[in-house]
Amino acid sequence: MSSVALADDVLTKYEPVIGLEVHVQLGTKTKIFCTCPVEFGAAPNTNVCPVCLGLPGALPVLSRQAVELAMSAAIALHCRVNSFSRFARKNYFYPDLPKGYQISQYDQPLAEHGYVDLPGPGKKRIGVTRVYMEDDAGKSLHEGFLDSDRYTYVDLNRCGTPLIEIVSDPDMRSPDEAYAYLTELKQVLQYIGVSDCDMEKGQLRCDANVSVRPRGADKFGTKAEVKNLNSFRFLKMALEHEIERQVELIESGGQVMQETRLFNVETGNTVGMRSKEHAHDYRYFPEPDLVPLRISEHWLNEVRTRLPELPAGRRERFVSQYGLREYDAQVLTSTREVGDYFEAAVRAGADPRSAANWITGDLSALLKASGKEISASPVRAEHLGQLVSLITRGDLSGKLAKELLPKMFETGEPAAAVMDREGLRQISDAGALEQIVDDVLAANPKQVEQFKNGKTAVLGFLVGQIMKASRGQANPAAVGELLKKKLG
Ligand code: ADP
Ligand code: ZN
Ligand code: MG
Numbered sequence: 001m002s003s004v005a006l007a008d009d010v011l012t013k014y015e016p017v018i019g020l021e022v023h024v025q026l027g028t029k030t031k032i033f034c035t036c037p038v039e040f041g042a043a044p045n046t047n048v049c050p051v052c053l054g055l056p057g058a059l060p061v062l063s064r065q066a067v068e069l070a071m072s073a074a075i076a077l078h079c080r081v082n083s084f085s086r087f088a089r090k091n092y093f094y095p096d097l098p099k100g101y102q103i104s105q106y107d108q109p110l111a112e113h114g115y116v117d118l119p120g121p122g123k124k125r126i127g128v129t130r131v132y133m134e135d136d137a138g139k140s141l142h143e144g145f146l147d148s149d150r151y152t153y154v155d156l157n158r159c160g161t162p163l164i165e166i167v168s169d170p171d172m173r174s175p176d177e178a179y180a181y182l183t184e185l186k187q188v189l190q191y192i193g194v195s196d197c198d199m200e201k202g203q204l205r206c207d208a209n210v211s212v213r214p215r216g217a218d219k220f221g222t223k224a225e226v227k228n229l230n231s232f233r234f235l236k237m238a239l240e241h242e243i244e245r246q247v248e249l250i251e252s253g254g255q256v257m258q259e260t261r262l263f264n265v266e267t268g269n270t271v272g273m274r275s276k277e278h279a280h281d282y283r284y285f286p287e288p289d290l291v292p293l294r295i296s297e298h299w300l301n302e303v304r305t306r307l308p309e310l311p312a313g314r315r316e317r318f319v320s321q322y323g324l325r326e327y328d329a330q331v332l333t334s335t336r337e338v339g340d341y342f343e344a345a346v347r348a349g350a351d352p353r354s355a356a357n358w359i360t361g362d363l364s365a366l367l368k369a370s371g372k373e374i375s376a377s378p379v380r381a382e383h384l385g386q387l388v389s390l391i392t393r394g395d396l397s398g399k400l401a402k403e404l405l406p407k408m409f410e411t412g413e414p415a416a417a418v419m420d421r422e423g424l425r426q427i428s429d430a431g432a433l434e435q436i437v438d439d440v441l442a443a444n445p446k447q448v449e450q451f452k453n454g455k456t457a458v459l460g461f462l463v464g465q466i467m468k469a470s471r472g473q474a475n476p477a478a479v480g481e482l483l484k485k486k487l488g
Contacts, residue, residue, distance in 0.1 A: 014212040014250075016243045017220050018178045019129075019170035022185060023163050025136070025203040026069040027195045032135050032162035033060030033103065040201050044141075044155035052135075052160030054099030059289050066133065066162040067293065070110055071303045073164055073194045074131045076310055077185075079114030083295050087133075087287040096138035096154050104134035106284045110164075110293070116188070117312060118180045119330055126181050127169030136161040164194075170209065170220065175239035179232055182206060184311075191311050191336050199230055206235055211256065212246045221246070222256040226270050228263050238263040242270050314339055322352035331360050337375040341384075348385025351392045358388055362402060366409045378412040379405065387415045394477035397467065433474060437482045440465045451487055459483065 031038055034051035050058035074081050088106035114128035138156035145153050166185065172178045186197045186204060197204040206229045211221035226242055229235045241263075246256050260277070261270040309317075311333045318329035318339075332342045338359070345355045359374075363384065367374060387404065390396040396404075396415070407418045440462060441448055447458045466479050 010244055010247050013215060014243075014247050015215045015217075016173060016175075016239070017170050017211045017213060017223070018172035018175075018239065019209045019223075020166075020168045020172070020178060020181060021207045021209070021225075022166045022168075022182065023205040024073070024166065024189055024195050024197065026066050026162040026164060027193065028063060028065045028069065028162055030063060030065075031160035032063050032066045032133070033160055036160065038161050039157070042157055044153070045157060047157045048159065053156060054159075060103065060287075062290060062293070063162065067295075068303055069162075069194045070131065070133050070164045071295065071300065072192050072307055073166070073189060074111035074114065075300075075304050075307060076188050076192050076194075077111075077114035077116060077128045077131065077166065079111035079128060079131055081111045081295055081300055082108065083297075084108065084292055085110045085132075085295075086292040087290045088284045089287050090134075090282045090284055092282060094137060095152070096140050096156070096159075098138070098156060098159065102134055102137065103287055103290070104165075105132035108292075116168075116181060116184050118177065118184060119312070119315065120180075124171075124177065126171045126177075129167040129169050131164055131166050134163050134165060135159070136163050170211075170223075175236045175243070178208065178239055179236050182232060182235060187311050187334065192307055199232075202230070205230060208235060208239055208242075210239055210242050210246070212243055212250070221250075222258050224256060224258065224270075225260045226263050227260060227273070234263055234265065237268050238270055241268055245270065308336065318342075322346065322356075324352060324356050328353075328356045328360060332356060335374075337373065341374050341377070341381045344381030345385035345388065348382040348389070350385040350388035354388045354392060355385065358384060358405075362405050363409075366406060370409075378410070379408045380412075383408060383414045390415060394475060397472055397474070397476055399467070399472045403472070433470075433478055433482060436469050436474065437466055437479065437486065440469055441486060448487070459487075 025038075026032075028038060030036060031052055034049050036047045036049050036052055039047055051060055071081055085105060085108045087103050089101040090104045090106070091101040093100060109130045109132035111131040112129065114131070116126045116128060118124045118126065136158050138154055138159045141153040141155055142148060145151070168181065172181060189195050189204075190197050195203055199205075208226045208229060209223045210226065211223035213219065213221040224242060224246070226238045229238055242261070249256060257272075257275065259275045260273045262273045263270050314333045315329045318324045318332060319326060324332065331338075333339045342352075342355060342359055345359070346352050350358075363374075363377065363379060366379075367377060372378075387396070387401055387408070391398055391401050396419075401415075404415055404418055407413075407422065408415060411418065444462065444465065447461055450458050451462070462483060463476070463479055466483075467474055467476070
Protein backbone atom coordinates (compact mmCIF):
# COMPACT_ATOMS: atom_id res chain seq x y z
CA MET A 1 0.00 0.00 0.00
CA SER A 2 1.59 3.30 -1.01
CA SER A 3 1.09 6.11 1.47
CA VAL A 4 4.01 8.34 0.62
CA ALA A 5 3.33 11.96 1.41
CA LEU A 6 3.30 14.30 -1.55
CA ALA A 7 6.74 15.10 -2.87
CA ASP A 8 7.78 18.73 -2.53
CA ASP A 9 8.46 19.23 -6.23
CA VAL A 10 4.88 18.22 -7.04
CA LEU A 11 3.57 20.95 -4.78
CA THR A 12 5.95 23.75 -5.68
CA LYS A 13 4.64 23.86 -9.23
CA TYR A 14 1.02 22.78 -8.74
CA GLU A 15 -1.75 23.58 -6.32
CA PRO A 16 -4.41 20.98 -5.49
CA VAL A 17 -8.06 22.05 -5.31
CA ILE A 18 -10.42 19.82 -3.35
CA GLY A 19 -14.16 19.75 -2.68
CA LEU A 20 -15.91 17.03 -0.68
CA GLU A 21 -19.37 15.52 -1.00
CA VAL A 22 -20.27 13.86 2.28
CA HIS A 23 -23.26 11.59 2.87
CA VAL A 24 -24.47 11.33 6.43
CA GLN A 25 -27.05 8.91 7.72
CA LEU A 26 -29.48 10.70 10.02
CA GLY A 27 -30.00 9.03 13.39
CA THR A 28 -33.76 8.52 13.11
CA LYS A 29 -35.57 5.48 14.47
CA THR A 30 -37.53 5.02 11.26
CA LYS A 31 -36.93 5.52 7.56
CA ILE A 32 -37.45 8.80 5.77
CA PHE A 33 -40.67 7.99 3.89
CA CYS A 34 -42.12 5.01 5.81
CA THR A 35 -42.17 3.63 9.36
CA CYS A 36 -39.77 0.70 8.82
CA PRO A 37 -37.07 0.71 11.50
CA VAL A 38 -33.54 1.82 10.66
CA GLU A 39 -31.41 -0.90 12.13
CA PHE A 40 -27.86 -1.96 11.37
CA GLY A 41 -27.20 -5.68 11.05
CA ALA A 42 -30.82 -6.90 10.87
CA ALA A 43 -31.47 -10.09 8.87
CA PRO A 44 -31.52 -9.18 5.15
CA ASN A 45 -34.80 -7.91 3.68
CA THR A 46 -36.72 -7.91 6.96
CA ASN A 47 -37.10 -4.14 7.49
CA VAL A 48 -38.99 -3.41 4.30
CA CYS A 49 -42.50 -2.40 3.22
CA PRO A 50 -44.29 -1.42 0.00
CA VAL A 51 -43.08 2.19 0.30
CA CYS A 52 -39.35 1.53 0.64
CA LEU A 53 -39.58 -1.32 -1.87
CA GLY A 54 -41.13 1.12 -4.33
CA LEU A 55 -44.15 -1.08 -5.04
CA PRO A 56 -46.74 0.50 -7.37
CA GLY A 57 -49.27 2.69 -5.62
CA ALA A 58 -47.36 3.02 -2.34
CA LEU A 59 -47.00 6.64 -1.23
CA PRO A 60 -44.11 8.21 0.69
CA VAL A 61 -44.78 10.28 3.84
CA LEU A 62 -41.92 12.54 4.95
CA SER A 63 -40.53 11.92 8.46
CA ARG A 64 -40.65 14.99 10.66
CA GLN A 65 -37.70 13.77 12.73
CA ALA A 66 -35.57 13.38 9.60
CA VAL A 67 -36.37 16.94 8.55
CA GLU A 68 -35.54 18.28 12.00
CA LEU A 69 -32.20 16.49 12.10
CA ALA A 70 -31.38 17.79 8.64
CA MET A 71 -32.35 21.30 9.79
CA SER A 72 -30.12 20.91 12.87
CA ALA A 73 -27.18 19.97 10.67
CA ALA A 74 -27.84 22.88 8.33
CA ILE A 75 -28.06 25.37 11.20
CA ALA A 76 -24.89 24.01 12.83
CA LEU A 77 -23.10 24.41 9.48
CA HIS A 78 -24.23 28.05 9.39
CA CYS A 79 -26.38 27.51 6.30
CA ARG A 80 -29.38 29.52 5.21
CA VAL A 81 -32.31 27.12 5.58
CA ASN A 82 -34.75 27.67 2.74
CA SER A 83 -38.36 28.29 3.72
CA PHE A 84 -39.36 26.37 0.60
CA SER A 85 -37.59 23.33 -0.74
CA ARG A 86 -38.71 20.31 -2.66
CA PHE A 87 -37.87 16.75 -3.47
CA ALA A 88 -36.89 15.50 -6.91
CA ARG A 89 -36.56 12.11 -8.50
CA LYS A 90 -33.07 11.16 -9.55
CA ASN A 91 -33.52 8.34 -12.00
CA TYR A 92 -31.02 5.58 -12.56
CA PHE A 93 -30.96 1.83 -12.74
CA TYR A 94 -29.24 -0.21 -10.11
CA PRO A 95 -30.07 -3.66 -8.69
CA ASP A 96 -30.24 -2.31 -5.13
CA LEU A 97 -32.58 0.54 -6.09
CA PRO A 98 -35.99 -1.10 -6.56
CA LYS A 99 -37.88 2.16 -7.22
CA GLY A 100 -35.62 2.93 -10.17
CA TYR A 101 -35.01 6.37 -8.70
CA GLN A 102 -33.76 8.03 -5.57
CA ILE A 103 -35.90 10.66 -3.90
CA SER A 104 -33.44 13.51 -3.53
CA GLN A 105 -33.41 17.26 -3.80
CA TYR A 106 -32.10 19.12 -6.78
CA ASP A 107 -32.73 22.72 -7.76
CA GLN A 108 -34.37 23.73 -4.49
CA PRO A 109 -32.38 22.10 -1.69
CA LEU A 110 -33.04 22.32 2.03
CA ALA A 111 -30.17 24.67 2.82
CA GLU A 112 -27.30 26.62 1.24
CA HIS A 113 -24.39 28.98 1.84
CA GLY A 114 -22.87 27.63 5.04
CA TYR A 115 -19.34 27.13 6.24
CA VAL A 116 -17.05 25.14 8.51
CA ASP A 117 -14.12 26.84 10.26
CA LEU A 118 -11.10 24.60 10.63
CA PRO A 119 -9.53 24.71 14.09
CA GLY A 120 -5.96 25.91 14.49
CA PRO A 121 -4.14 29.20 14.14
CA GLY A 122 -5.31 30.08 10.58
CA LYS A 123 -8.97 29.24 11.29
CA LYS A 124 -9.44 28.64 7.57
CA ARG A 125 -13.06 28.79 6.48
CA ILE A 126 -14.41 26.10 4.11
CA GLY A 127 -17.66 26.97 2.36
CA VAL A 128 -20.62 24.61 2.44
CA THR A 129 -22.39 24.93 -0.89
CA ARG A 130 -25.58 23.13 0.10
CA VAL A 131 -27.18 20.53 2.33
CA TYR A 132 -29.94 18.39 0.89
CA MET A 133 -32.00 15.40 1.94
CA GLU A 134 -32.41 12.09 0.15
CA ASP A 135 -33.16 8.43 0.72
CA ASP A 136 -30.52 5.73 0.64
CA ALA A 137 -30.47 2.72 -1.69
CA GLY A 138 -30.11 -0.93 -0.64
CA LYS A 139 -26.92 -2.92 -0.62
CA SER A 140 -25.50 -5.45 -3.03
CA LEU A 141 -23.72 -8.25 -1.22
CA HIS A 142 -20.90 -10.06 -2.95
CA GLU A 143 -19.52 -12.24 -0.21
CA GLY A 144 -20.49 -14.76 2.42
CA PHE A 145 -23.45 -16.41 0.69
CA LEU A 146 -24.08 -19.61 -1.19
CA ASP A 147 -22.34 -19.54 -4.59
CA SER A 148 -21.36 -15.91 -4.11
CA ASP A 149 -18.71 -16.33 -6.78
CA ARG A 150 -21.56 -16.67 -9.25
CA TYR A 151 -24.32 -14.59 -7.68
CA THR A 152 -24.72 -11.16 -6.19
CA TYR A 153 -27.24 -10.90 -3.38
CA VAL A 154 -29.27 -7.86 -2.53
CA ASP A 155 -30.37 -6.58 0.89
CA LEU A 156 -33.01 -3.86 0.72
CA ASN A 157 -33.09 -3.03 4.45
CA ARG A 158 -31.13 0.14 3.81
CA CYS A 159 -33.60 1.42 1.19
CA GLY A 160 -35.23 4.58 2.51
CA THR A 161 -32.70 5.30 5.24
CA PRO A 162 -32.59 9.09 5.62
CA LEU A 163 -29.44 10.82 4.40
CA ILE A 164 -28.21 14.32 4.04
CA GLU A 165 -25.57 15.20 1.53
CA ILE A 166 -23.23 18.02 2.47
CA VAL A 167 -21.47 19.51 -0.53
CA SER A 168 -18.46 21.72 0.11
CA ASP A 169 -17.12 24.53 -2.01
CA PRO A 170 -13.81 23.73 -3.75
CA ASP A 171 -11.97 25.49 -0.92
CA MET A 172 -9.47 22.92 0.31
CA ARG A 173 -5.89 23.10 -0.89
CA SER A 174 -4.28 19.95 0.52
CA PRO A 175 -5.15 16.42 1.65
CA ASP A 176 -4.51 17.58 5.22
CA GLU A 177 -7.11 20.31 4.90
CA ALA A 178 -9.62 17.82 3.52
CA TYR A 179 -8.86 15.57 6.48
CA ALA A 180 -9.32 18.44 8.92
CA TYR A 181 -12.60 19.49 7.28
CA LEU A 182 -14.04 15.98 7.50
CA THR A 183 -12.89 15.70 11.12
CA GLU A 184 -14.58 18.96 12.04
CA LEU A 185 -17.74 18.09 10.12
CA LYS A 186 -18.01 14.72 11.85
CA GLN A 187 -17.45 16.32 15.24
CA VAL A 188 -20.18 18.89 14.72
CA LEU A 189 -22.70 16.30 13.55
CA GLN A 190 -21.97 13.98 16.46
CA TYR A 191 -22.13 16.87 18.91
CA ILE A 192 -25.60 17.92 17.90
CA GLY A 193 -26.84 14.33 17.82
CA VAL A 194 -27.63 14.27 14.10
CA SER A 195 -25.69 11.06 13.50
CA ASP A 196 -23.21 8.75 15.20
CA CYS A 197 -21.15 9.10 12.00
CA ASP A 198 -19.78 5.56 12.36
CA MET A 199 -17.83 5.13 9.14
CA GLU A 200 -17.58 1.37 9.58
CA LYS A 201 -21.35 1.18 9.51
CA GLY A 202 -21.51 3.46 6.48
CA GLN A 203 -23.12 6.29 8.44
CA LEU A 204 -20.56 8.74 7.04
CA ARG A 205 -19.39 8.37 3.44
CA CYS A 206 -17.18 10.66 1.51
CA ASP A 207 -16.53 11.34 -2.17
CA ALA A 208 -13.63 13.62 -2.99
CA ASN A 209 -13.40 15.94 -5.99
CA VAL A 210 -9.88 16.95 -6.83
CA SER A 211 -8.06 18.90 -9.49
CA VAL A 212 -4.67 20.56 -9.80
CA ARG A 213 -3.64 23.85 -11.36
CA PRO A 214 -0.32 25.62 -11.85
CA ARG A 215 0.39 27.77 -8.82
CA GLY A 216 -0.74 31.31 -9.47
CA ALA A 217 -3.40 30.32 -12.04
CA ASP A 218 -6.86 31.58 -11.23
CA LYS A 219 -8.87 29.05 -13.22
CA PHE A 220 -9.47 25.60 -11.74
CA GLY A 221 -8.21 22.50 -13.51
CA THR A 222 -10.46 19.63 -14.61
CA LYS A 223 -11.52 17.56 -11.63
CA ALA A 224 -11.85 13.88 -11.03
CA GLU A 225 -14.21 12.49 -8.42
CA VAL A 226 -12.90 9.70 -6.19
CA LYS A 227 -15.50 7.43 -4.62
CA ASN A 228 -15.41 4.71 -2.01
CA LEU A 229 -13.48 6.55 0.70
CA ASN A 230 -14.71 4.89 3.85
CA SER A 231 -12.05 6.03 6.28
CA PHE A 232 -10.12 9.20 7.04
CA ARG A 233 -6.87 7.47 6.19
CA PHE A 234 -8.18 6.35 2.81
CA LEU A 235 -9.38 9.87 2.04
CA LYS A 236 -5.88 11.21 2.59
CA MET A 237 -4.17 8.39 0.72
CA ALA A 238 -6.52 8.62 -2.23
CA LEU A 239 -6.08 12.39 -2.51
CA GLU A 240 -2.30 12.13 -2.35
CA HIS A 241 -2.27 9.49 -5.01
CA GLU A 242 -4.75 11.32 -7.22
CA ILE A 243 -2.87 14.63 -7.01
CA GLU A 244 0.35 12.92 -7.99
CA ARG A 245 -1.35 11.11 -10.85
CA GLN A 246 -2.83 14.33 -12.23
CA VAL A 247 0.44 16.25 -11.96
CA GLU A 248 2.38 13.49 -13.69
CA LEU A 249 -0.24 13.32 -16.40
CA ILE A 250 -0.08 17.05 -17.07
CA GLU A 251 3.73 17.13 -16.88
CA SER A 252 3.93 14.41 -19.51
CA GLY A 253 1.72 16.40 -21.86
CA GLY A 254 -1.59 14.69 -21.08
CA GLN A 255 -4.93 16.03 -19.91
CA VAL A 256 -7.03 15.16 -16.88
CA MET A 257 -10.39 13.72 -17.88
CA GLN A 258 -13.53 14.56 -15.96
CA GLU A 259 -14.42 11.17 -14.58
CA THR A 260 -15.40 9.13 -11.56
CA ARG A 261 -12.58 7.07 -10.10
CA LEU A 262 -12.57 4.37 -7.50
CA PHE A 263 -10.04 4.14 -4.69
CA ASN A 264 -8.48 0.71 -4.45
CA VAL A 265 -7.76 -0.10 -0.81
CA GLU A 266 -5.34 -2.90 -1.73
CA THR A 267 -3.05 -0.87 -3.98
CA GLY A 268 -3.64 2.64 -2.66
CA ASN A 269 -4.33 3.72 -6.27
CA THR A 270 -7.35 5.22 -7.91
CA VAL A 271 -8.72 3.67 -11.09
CA GLY A 272 -11.09 5.11 -13.66
CA MET A 273 -14.64 3.76 -13.25
CA ARG A 274 -16.78 5.75 -15.64
CA SER A 275 -16.72 9.08 -17.36
CA LYS A 276 -18.51 11.74 -15.34
CA GLU A 277 -22.28 11.50 -15.46
CA HIS A 278 -24.16 14.76 -15.84
CA ALA A 279 -27.31 16.03 -14.18
CA HIS A 280 -29.31 15.46 -17.37
CA ASP A 281 -28.33 11.78 -17.29
CA TYR A 282 -30.53 11.47 -14.21
CA ARG A 283 -33.62 13.06 -15.75
CA TYR A 284 -34.40 14.93 -12.56
CA PHE A 285 -37.98 16.03 -12.12
CA PRO A 286 -40.02 17.19 -9.11
CA GLU A 287 -41.27 14.28 -6.98
CA PRO A 288 -45.00 14.13 -7.72
CA ASP A 289 -45.91 12.15 -4.60
CA LEU A 290 -44.63 14.69 -2.08
CA VAL A 291 -45.73 18.24 -1.39
CA PRO A 292 -42.95 20.83 -1.20
CA LEU A 293 -41.28 21.20 2.17
CA ARG A 294 -42.18 24.47 3.88
CA ILE A 295 -40.19 25.52 6.92
CA SER A 296 -41.59 28.41 8.94
CA GLU A 297 -39.45 30.87 10.85
CA HIS A 298 -41.13 29.57 13.99
CA TRP A 299 -40.19 25.93 13.32
CA LEU A 300 -36.66 26.92 12.42
CA ASN A 301 -36.26 28.83 15.68
CA GLU A 302 -37.66 25.93 17.64
CA VAL A 303 -35.02 23.61 16.19
CA ARG A 304 -32.32 26.25 16.63
CA THR A 305 -33.03 26.73 20.35
CA ARG A 306 -32.88 22.98 20.94
CA LEU A 307 -29.30 22.80 19.60
CA PRO A 308 -26.56 22.43 22.17
CA GLU A 309 -23.45 24.59 22.23
CA LEU A 310 -21.33 23.79 19.18
CA PRO A 311 -17.78 22.48 19.51
CA ALA A 312 -16.11 25.62 18.09
CA GLY A 313 -17.92 27.88 20.57
CA ARG A 314 -17.23 25.53 23.42
CA ARG A 315 -13.56 25.43 22.50
CA GLU A 316 -13.34 29.20 22.71
CA ARG A 317 -15.28 29.27 25.95
CA PHE A 318 -12.97 26.69 27.52
CA VAL A 319 -10.04 28.97 26.74
CA SER A 320 -11.65 32.19 27.98
CA GLN A 321 -13.62 30.85 30.93
CA TYR A 322 -11.20 28.26 32.30
CA GLY A 323 -7.88 29.58 31.04
CA LEU A 324 -7.09 26.36 29.19
CA ARG A 325 -4.45 26.19 26.51
CA GLU A 326 -5.83 26.07 22.97
CA TYR A 327 -4.67 22.48 22.55
CA ASP A 328 -6.27 21.22 25.76
CA ALA A 329 -9.49 23.01 24.87
CA GLN A 330 -9.45 21.20 21.55
CA VAL A 331 -8.92 17.78 23.13
CA LEU A 332 -11.55 18.44 25.80
CA THR A 333 -14.18 19.41 23.24
CA SER A 334 -13.44 16.62 20.80
CA THR A 335 -16.64 14.93 21.94
CA ARG A 336 -19.58 16.25 23.86
CA GLU A 337 -19.01 13.60 26.54
CA VAL A 338 -15.43 14.57 27.34
CA GLY A 339 -16.42 18.24 27.58
CA ASP A 340 -19.31 17.39 29.90
CA TYR A 341 -16.99 15.29 32.05
CA PHE A 342 -14.48 18.11 32.34
CA GLU A 343 -17.13 20.64 33.33
CA ALA A 344 -18.63 18.28 35.91
CA ALA A 345 -15.17 17.82 37.47
CA VAL A 346 -14.74 21.59 37.64
CA ARG A 347 -18.17 21.95 39.23
CA ALA A 348 -17.07 19.43 41.84
CA GLY A 349 -14.36 21.87 42.87
CA ALA A 350 -11.37 21.04 40.65
CA ASP A 351 -9.00 23.69 39.42
CA PRO A 352 -9.74 23.72 35.65
CA ARG A 353 -6.17 23.49 34.39
CA SER A 354 -5.30 20.65 36.74
CA ALA A 355 -8.53 18.86 35.87
CA ALA A 356 -7.62 19.22 32.19
CA ASN A 357 -4.20 17.69 32.84
CA TRP A 358 -5.61 14.75 34.75
CA ILE A 359 -8.29 14.04 32.16
CA THR A 360 -6.04 14.28 29.10
CA GLY A 361 -3.19 12.49 30.93
CA ASP A 362 -3.68 9.76 33.52
CA LEU A 363 -7.41 9.24 33.13
CA SER A 364 -7.29 9.08 29.38
CA ALA A 365 -4.45 6.50 29.56
CA LEU A 366 -6.52 4.33 31.92
CA LEU A 367 -9.56 4.59 29.65
CA LYS A 368 -7.50 3.71 26.62
CA ALA A 369 -5.91 0.70 28.29
CA SER A 370 -9.29 -0.67 29.28
CA GLY A 371 -11.01 0.22 26.00
CA LYS A 372 -13.62 2.36 27.74
CA GLU A 373 -15.29 5.55 26.61
CA ILE A 374 -15.24 8.47 29.02
CA SER A 375 -19.01 8.23 29.41
CA ALA A 376 -18.40 4.78 30.97
CA SER A 377 -15.47 5.89 33.12
CA PRO A 378 -15.46 4.07 36.48
CA VAL A 379 -13.99 7.25 37.97
CA ARG A 380 -16.94 9.59 38.01
CA ALA A 381 -16.36 13.22 37.11
CA GLU A 382 -17.21 14.35 40.66
CA HIS A 383 -14.65 11.93 42.06
CA LEU A 384 -11.97 13.21 39.74
CA GLY A 385 -12.93 16.74 40.72
CA GLN A 386 -12.56 15.87 44.40
CA LEU A 387 -9.19 14.22 43.79
CA VAL A 388 -7.88 17.30 42.00
CA SER A 389 -9.10 19.66 44.69
CA LEU A 390 -7.43 17.51 47.38
CA ILE A 391 -4.15 18.07 45.55
CA THR A 392 -4.73 21.78 45.09
CA ARG A 393 -5.54 22.23 48.76
CA GLY A 394 -2.31 20.45 49.66
CA ASP A 395 -4.11 17.55 51.32
CA LEU A 396 -2.68 15.10 48.82
CA SER A 397 0.61 14.97 46.97
CA GLY A 398 0.58 14.63 43.22
CA LYS A 399 2.59 11.45 43.58
CA LEU A 400 0.04 9.83 45.88
CA ALA A 401 -2.75 10.96 43.61
CA LYS A 402 -1.10 9.12 40.73
CA GLU A 403 -1.21 5.94 42.81
CA LEU A 404 -4.76 6.57 43.88
CA LEU A 405 -6.33 7.14 40.50
CA PRO A 406 -5.81 3.59 39.14
CA LYS A 407 -7.30 2.22 42.37
CA MET A 408 -10.29 4.54 42.02
CA PHE A 409 -10.56 3.36 38.43
CA GLU A 410 -10.59 -0.26 39.55
CA THR A 411 -13.18 0.15 42.27
CA GLY A 412 -15.24 3.14 41.26
CA GLU A 413 -14.77 4.54 44.76
CA PRO A 414 -14.05 8.17 45.65
CA ALA A 415 -10.50 9.14 46.63
CA ALA A 416 -11.22 9.32 50.36
CA ALA A 417 -12.53 5.76 50.54
CA VAL A 418 -9.48 4.35 48.73
CA MET A 419 -7.11 6.38 50.91
CA ASP A 420 -8.67 5.05 54.09
CA ARG A 421 -8.67 1.45 52.93
CA GLU A 422 -5.12 1.50 51.60
CA GLY A 423 -3.69 3.50 54.49
CA LEU A 424 -2.71 6.23 52.05
CA ARG A 425 -3.89 9.09 54.21
CA GLN A 426 -1.55 11.97 54.01
CA ILE A 427 0.58 12.58 57.08
CA SER A 428 -0.36 16.09 58.20
CA ASP A 429 -0.04 15.35 61.89
CA ALA A 430 2.64 17.75 63.11
CA GLY A 431 4.29 15.34 65.55
CA ALA A 432 4.73 12.49 63.09
CA LEU A 433 5.93 14.81 60.36
CA GLU A 434 8.39 16.57 62.62
CA GLN A 435 10.03 13.26 63.46
CA ILE A 436 10.58 12.49 59.78
CA VAL A 437 11.89 15.99 59.07
CA ASP A 438 14.31 15.84 61.96
CA ASP A 439 15.62 12.46 60.80
CA VAL A 440 16.19 13.69 57.27
CA LEU A 441 17.94 16.86 58.42
CA ALA A 442 20.17 14.86 60.70
CA ALA A 443 21.08 12.48 57.88
CA ASN A 444 22.01 15.31 55.49
CA PRO A 445 24.18 17.76 57.42
CA LYS A 446 26.09 18.87 54.31
CA GLN A 447 22.96 20.05 52.53
CA VAL A 448 21.72 21.78 55.69
CA GLU A 449 25.02 23.61 55.87
CA GLN A 450 24.78 24.64 52.21
CA PHE A 451 21.28 25.95 52.73
CA LYS A 452 22.37 28.02 55.66
CA ASN A 453 25.15 29.48 53.50
CA GLY A 454 22.55 30.78 51.09
CA LYS A 455 22.29 27.90 48.57
CA THR A 456 18.51 27.76 48.75
CA ALA A 457 18.29 25.38 45.81
CA VAL A 458 19.05 22.42 48.09
CA LEU A 459 15.64 22.90 49.68
CA GLY A 460 14.10 20.93 46.83
CA PHE A 461 16.49 18.08 47.54
CA LEU A 462 15.56 18.05 51.22
CA VAL A 463 11.83 18.11 50.51
CA GLY A 464 12.36 15.21 48.10
CA GLN A 465 14.17 13.20 50.79
CA ILE A 466 11.35 13.85 53.26
CA MET A 467 8.68 12.80 50.74
CA LYS A 468 10.67 9.66 50.07
CA ALA A 469 11.07 8.88 53.75
CA SER A 470 7.33 9.27 54.23
CA ARG A 471 6.58 7.03 51.21
CA GLY A 472 4.97 10.02 49.53
CA GLN A 473 2.50 10.49 52.33
CA ALA A 474 3.83 13.71 53.79
CA ASN A 475 1.76 16.80 53.17
CA PRO A 476 4.06 18.95 50.98
CA ALA A 477 2.68 22.21 52.36
CA ALA A 478 3.17 21.11 55.95
CA VAL A 479 6.71 19.93 55.11
CA GLY A 480 7.49 23.37 53.69
CA GLU A 481 6.23 25.04 56.86
CA LEU A 482 8.29 22.78 59.09
CA LEU A 483 11.47 23.26 57.08
CA LYS A 484 11.07 27.01 57.15
CA LYS A 485 10.78 26.86 60.91
CA LYS A 486 13.75 24.52 61.39
CA LEU A 487 16.18 26.11 58.93
CA GLY A 488 15.27 29.65 59.79
P1 ADP B 1 -20.72 18.44 -10.68
O1 ADP B 1 -21.71 19.25 -11.41
O2 ADP B 1 -19.67 17.82 -11.51
O3 ADP B 1 -21.35 17.48 -9.69
P2 ADP B 1 -20.40 20.42 -8.67
O4 ADP B 1 -20.18 21.81 -9.08
O5 ADP B 1 -21.75 19.99 -8.21
O6 ADP B 1 -19.87 19.47 -9.82
O7 ADP B 1 -19.36 20.10 -7.53
C1 ADP B 1 -19.25 18.85 -6.95
C2 ADP B 1 -18.11 18.92 -5.97
O8 ADP B 1 -16.88 19.13 -6.67
C3 ADP B 1 -18.19 20.06 -4.97
O9 ADP B 1 -17.78 19.59 -3.71
C4 ADP B 1 -17.22 21.09 -5.51
O10 ADP B 1 -16.65 21.84 -4.48
C5 ADP B 1 -16.18 20.24 -6.17
N1 ADP B 1 -15.51 20.89 -7.30
C6 ADP B 1 -16.08 21.59 -8.29
N2 ADP B 1 -15.15 21.98 -9.19
C7 ADP B 1 -13.96 21.50 -8.76
C8 ADP B 1 -12.62 21.56 -9.25
N3 ADP B 1 -12.32 22.16 -10.39
N4 ADP B 1 -11.65 20.95 -8.53
C9 ADP B 1 -11.95 20.30 -7.39
N5 ADP B 1 -13.18 20.23 -6.89
C10 ADP B 1 -14.18 20.80 -7.55
ZN1 ZN C 1 -40.56 0.73 4.55
MG1 MG D 1 -23.07 18.23 -8.56
